[in-house]
Amino acid sequence: MSAPPARAATIVDVARAAGVSRQTVTRALHDMPGINPATRERVLAAARELRYHPSRFGRGLVKPAARTLGLVVGDLANPYYGELASAVLGLAAARGWHVVMAEAAGAPGLAAGADAVIAFTGTEFPDPAVGAPNLPVVEVDPPRPHPGRARVVFERTAASAQAVEHLLARGSRRPVVLDVTTPPGGSSRAAAFVAAFRTRGVEPHLAHRTSAFSHLPAGTDAVVAHNDLDGFRLLRELHEARRAVPREVRVVGVDGLAVGDFCTPRLSTLAIDLAEVARAALDLVLELTEAPAGAPPPVRVVEHVFRAREST
Amino acid sequence: MSAPPARAATIVDVARAAGVSRQTVTRALHDMPGINPATRERVLAAARELRYHPSRFGRGLVKPAARTLGLVVGDLANPYYGELASAVLGLAAARGWHVVMAEAAGAPGLAAGADAVIAFTGTEFPDPAVGAPNLPVVEVDPPRPHPGRARVVFERTAASAQAVEHLLARGSRRPVVLDVTTPPGGSSRAAAFVAAFRTRGVEPHLAHRTSAFSHLPAGTDAVVAHNDLDGFRLLRELHEARRAVPREVRVVGVDGLAVGDFCTPRLSTLAIDLAEVARAALDLVLELTEAPAGAPPPVRVVEHVFRAREST
DNA sequence: CTGAAAGCGCTTACAG
DNA sequence: CTGAAAGCGCTTACAG
The missing domain is CATH 1.10.260.40 (lambda repressor-like DNA-binding domains)
Structure with missing residues (x-):
């Protein structure tokens, strides 16, 4: 018409x-x-x-409008980020906030549409604050923290030590720690495991995250995966190679995914309470907008917990 | 200061x-x-x-501002919605659009922050368009379609028939179809399976989604779960009850989650291409904003595909 | 029951 | 190099 x-x-x-x-x-x-x-x-x-x-x-x-929070996450197809996003969305809805989301690559655009940004990607990503001076930004477990920026820090020391203790007590002596960085060992999660093994007199082998089990040193009897998804893949490979888990090889993941409880064998993992992480991040956003200029950036610490299931 | x-x-x-x-x-x-x-x-x-x-x-x-798309999804902790959200975010970023997200409960608030809304929740949810006349809304696989609204329809007939054929060919005769509705059988996905079984002269037993295997009729030799996550839970229960899968009992999921490929046994499933779903939904949004007033609501159809893995 | 005016916070020409 | 003016699309008092 x-x-x-x-x-x-x-x-x-x-x-x-x-x-x-x-x-x-x-x-x-x-x-x-x-x-x-x-x-x-x-x-x-x-x-x-x-x-x-x-x-x-x-x-x-x-009219007074809803606050809009920007949320930058890693790959949402990984339930880890899904669970976090779900927690953030729930808390934001309860406070009447809107949430604009983007995966790492979309971060730069976010600033234009948000009053504050929470960034949790696991990898480096384009800074959402370029071209947006004074945008409050909270980083969650950043691989390379931006100085002067508020952040939620993941503490892994105790949980890693517990996991290592558990592996050694069950007889593992030739562990491998998988990592994202090149060379492997550069990420804080891998570093925590390596330190825990060394404290107990065991030198772990380091390899890249994507290494197939068949390419790890002969005699490997424990593998710390980069995350749970990688752990699942590894368990699958071991199953197909007819290696007994946990008898011959023990596998530990990192993330604490809920699905890990439904796969067989259940994946032992370093878990973190994502609801608590979400709460901490939102609290920091609030704190940031209320703090006087020049105040030191606030920090919150959230602890990992070792959850022993069947794969160890 | x-x-x-x-x-x-x-x-x-x-x-x-x-x-x-x-x-x-x-x-x-x-x-x-x-x-x-x-x-x-x-x-x-x-x-x-x-x-x-x-x-x-x-x-x-x-200044000309980025378009903002509202995306209402079901539980993001379910990788199914995570995968879809990831696809939508990717396409939106490519077009320079922002995306405000909410889970079902947060839908009503979205209208105020978005220029158009895509809703994909799997369950009924508060209408995002109340108080927002003329807001373009695209529904994806709505349990109860809103008349006159654009939507992406999931076609399951062929894939369900294929899955049923596959189960019968392998000897299953006493299948159970699990469903969300009360009484079970009310959802379109369950209805498609029931129809397919009946066409082949088999009357499936219907039960509620959450039913434990131990509560299903004795002799049950195939179960169609409501979704993959439920399928994982079922596989786990069967494992603990020492029932052989697929020899004694065959299990089919619905969703086609990527993790299904890493659990043991690999879950057979009715998969759908979520990238295609995302594309269809975004196309409809565009179409909607360009169509003349009074035009009939556009519809896109996306087909499920049966993916036989190890659990059948 | 309806309309003319003011103002929200910003940027974009245009003057000086 | 800096400022006064106009205007984006809307709602909220205020007049009639």
Whole structure:
């Protein structure tokens, strides 16, 4: 009927089409009292015809708007980030905040649409704060912390030591620690395991995250995977190679995924309470927006916990 | 140093603090040419001190802003929704769109922050379009489609028939179909399986999604789970009960999760290409905003595929 | 029941 | 190099 408009219809377009003033359009659209029913119908029809949808910006300028939190996460297809996102979304909804999300590559765009950003990617990513000075940013377990920035730190020392203790007590002597960095051993999670093994007089072999079991040193009797997903893959490979888990080889994951409880054998893992992580990150956002300028960046620590299941 | 401000600082606060005009503040903040370096430093310092962060609304009104897509999903801790969200985020980033996300409960708030909404929850959820007339909404596989609304329909007939054929060919005769609805059998995915079994002269038993295997009829030799996660749980229960899969009992999931490939036994499943689903949904959003008023709601169909792995 | 005016916070020409 | 003016789309008092 009408040609597609070159630009989106505004309130004045609707007013003109209905032959009324802007305020009357507002009244009709918001079901406000004191408007002639016939007038309202006419306005609503015009709005429909023009596909009028009020501009978020016009409205935001004039009414108190919901805060919008930016959330940068790693690969959402990994349930780890899904669980975290779910926790953040829940807390944000409870506070009436909106959440704009992006995976690492989309981080730079976020600043334009958010009042504050939480970044949790596991890998390095484009800084969301470039071109957005003074944007409050909270980093979660950053591989390379940005100095002066608020962050949630993951503490792994105790849990790694516990896991190592557990492996050694069960007889493992030739462990391998898998890692994302090149050379392996550069990430804080791998470093925590290596330190724990060394403290107990065992020198672990280091290999890259993606190494197949068949390429690890002969005699390997324990593997610390980079994360649970990698742990699953490893268990699968061991199953196909007919290696008994945990008798011949023990496997530890990192992340504490809920699905790890349903695979066979159940994957032992370093778990972290993602609901607590989400809460800490949101608290920091709040703290950041209220702290005086120049205050030292706030930090929260969340502890990993070793959860022994069947694979060790 | 300064007391926390009652309201966020605006550009005029910064201008006043630095003793310049608003335009000069804009120039300093955006690294524009033609500004005295000393002036710029003074402005930047004032902005930092006041924690000034430009309002999205003021800016959005005056510069062409990124489109913002609302995405309502089911439980993100389920990798199924994570994979879909990941696909949507990727496509949106490629088009320069922002994405505000919410889980089902947060849907009503979304309308205020989005230009269009894609809803994919698997369950019923509060309508995001209340109070937001003319908001373009695309529903993905809605349990109860909203009449007149654009949607992506999941076609399961062929894939269900294939799965059923596969089960019968391997000797299953006493199948159970698990479902979310009360009574079971009300969802389209369960209905497709039931119809497929009946076509082949087999009457499946229906039970609620959460039923333990031990509560299913004696002699049950095949189970169609509501989704892959339920399938994993079932496999785990069968493992603990020492029932051989697939020899004694065959299990089929629905969703096609990537992790299903790493659990043992690998879960056979009805898979759907979530990247294709995401693409279809985004296409519909575009179509919706360009179609003339009163046009019939566009629909896209995406086919499930039966993926036989080890559990059948 | 309806409309003219003011103002939210910002940027973009345009003057000086 | 810096500032006064106009205007983006909307809502909220205030008049009539």
